[in-house]
Amino acid sequence: MKSQAMLKIGELAALASVSRDTLRFYEKQGLITPGKRNNVGYRLYSETDVNRVSFIISAKEVGFTLNEIHQLLELEVTKDEKSCQDIKQFVDAKISIVNERLEDIKRIKKSLQTLSNACCGGDEPATQCTILEALSEQTN
Amino acid sequence: MKSQAMLKIGELAALASVSRDTLRFYEKQGLITPGKRNNVGYRLYSETDVNRVSFIISAKEVGFTLNEIHQLLELEVTKDEKSCQDIKQFVDAKISIVNERLEDIKRIKKSLQTLSNACCGGDEPATQCTILEALSEQTN
DNA sequence: ATTGACCTTAGACGCCACTCTAGGGTTTAT
DNA sequence: ATAAACCCTAGAGTGGCGTCTAAGGTCAAT
Structure with missing residues (x-):
């Protein structure tokens, strides 16, 4: 029995510290599924959408492109043995990038x-007074 | 007694896995100091330049903009007490972003x-079959 | 019932970080 | 000595990621 208070776009935008435009843009790009609308056509966002957006933002901050994020979000491990290897391969490649x-x-x-x-x-x-010098110190 | 074999732009580009154009672009942006040229005007890069470029690339990969990288590379702690606090503040702010x-x-x-x-x-x-579900699992 | 804050769309605009083009000179290999 | 591969410049073009604009509808408060 979850209390699903659906958020309007401005509320989600405030929560996630992005602009309304950005959310609409992400939707257009397929990063957020179009989702529900209320009776007059306003977008309504669930908690799942909130998580999705916060994932997008985190992933973007650490250097993933929207395209890569799209691929990550699309991932869904099914019981299908055939797709399974593909996914594992893809994910493991991403893990090494992340590493x-x-x-x-x-x-x-x-x-x-x-x-x-x-x-x-x-x-x-x-002598350790620039970032490059600080960096090269480390390798010792 | 370092053997300073200076690199031409194509050699540095290959080493750093970027294009020649990118290196010229970084120079124009002030990320790489213009540096030496040989007798016919070809750019010649030192080991310091190599380190600089590899820092730029690393920093970019983890989500810093070229502007931020520029600021980081400009940093130079001097004995000047006055600038010192400013730098510490700036660096500490960057550290918390990095964290x-x-x-x-x-x-x-x-x-x-x-x-x-x-x-x-x-x-x-x-049930743990998408990245969002995998993410939410962690919070437990 | 009107003001202001919110929502809708489509499409134009802008910044960043390249990337390419044109038109030229140099070096290396055959 | 000619081609291929490299270098130069200035400037135009591109793709990613928003951001803004215009023209409109809705909602809450006064």
């Missing part, structure tokens, strides 16, 4: 932290 | 893994 990004972002974070700690009352040598 | 991205990407990775393991000869219930 690379994870490493990239960790490296960037570390170098930012080195930068933040260095030179500013810190006791790091003055 | 959020890190969380996003970890969540996405986990859900991809759930998806990869589920349904495909695995013993997961059939």
Whole structure:
């Protein structure tokens, strides 16, 4: 017995920190399924839609394109053995991309932290004063 | 005594997996400093340039815009106390963005893994068959 | 019952990050 | 010595991702 308070586009937009236009655009692109309308044609969004939008935003923030996100959202593992291998292959490929990004972002974070700690009352040598120098320090 | 074999644009492009045009574009945007030319005007890139380009690419892949990357590359902590606080503030703000991205990407990775393991000869219930379901599983 | 905030559409517009084109010079291989 | 592969510039073109505009309908408050 879920209390399904459907949201209007402006409400979802506020919740997700995107514009109404962006939501309509995502719908046009097929990222959000057209969904229900009320009696006068206003879009109504369910909790599932909210999750979908928040996934889209997260995925976009970490560098996936809308196209890739579309593929991810389309994924649906069925009992069909035939499609199963395809999906596993696709997903595993994405996982390795994600792993690379994870490493990239960790490296960037570390170098930012080195930068933040260095030179500013810190006791790091003055040579570590740009992000590239901070990055190259790490490889040691 | 570093053996500084300077690279021509095509060689750097191949090394960094970008196009020559992209490198010229980055130069025009000020992301790569104009650097040296040989006697007939060909660009020559040093190891520092290689590192710079690879940083740009990594940062781009994890969702930074060229503008943000420009700011990051410009950062240089000096002994100047006055600029120091500004830089620390800026860098710390970037670190918190990076932290959020890190969380996003970890969540996405986990859900991809759930998806990869589920349904495909695995013993997961059939309800965990889309990425959104895999994502929502995690929050438990 | 009118104002203002919200919703609809279709289509134009804008920014970012390239990518290509034209027209030229240089280097390398055969 | 000629072709293929590389380099140069300036500037036009493109695709992704929104964002805005015009012209309209709906809803809540005063």
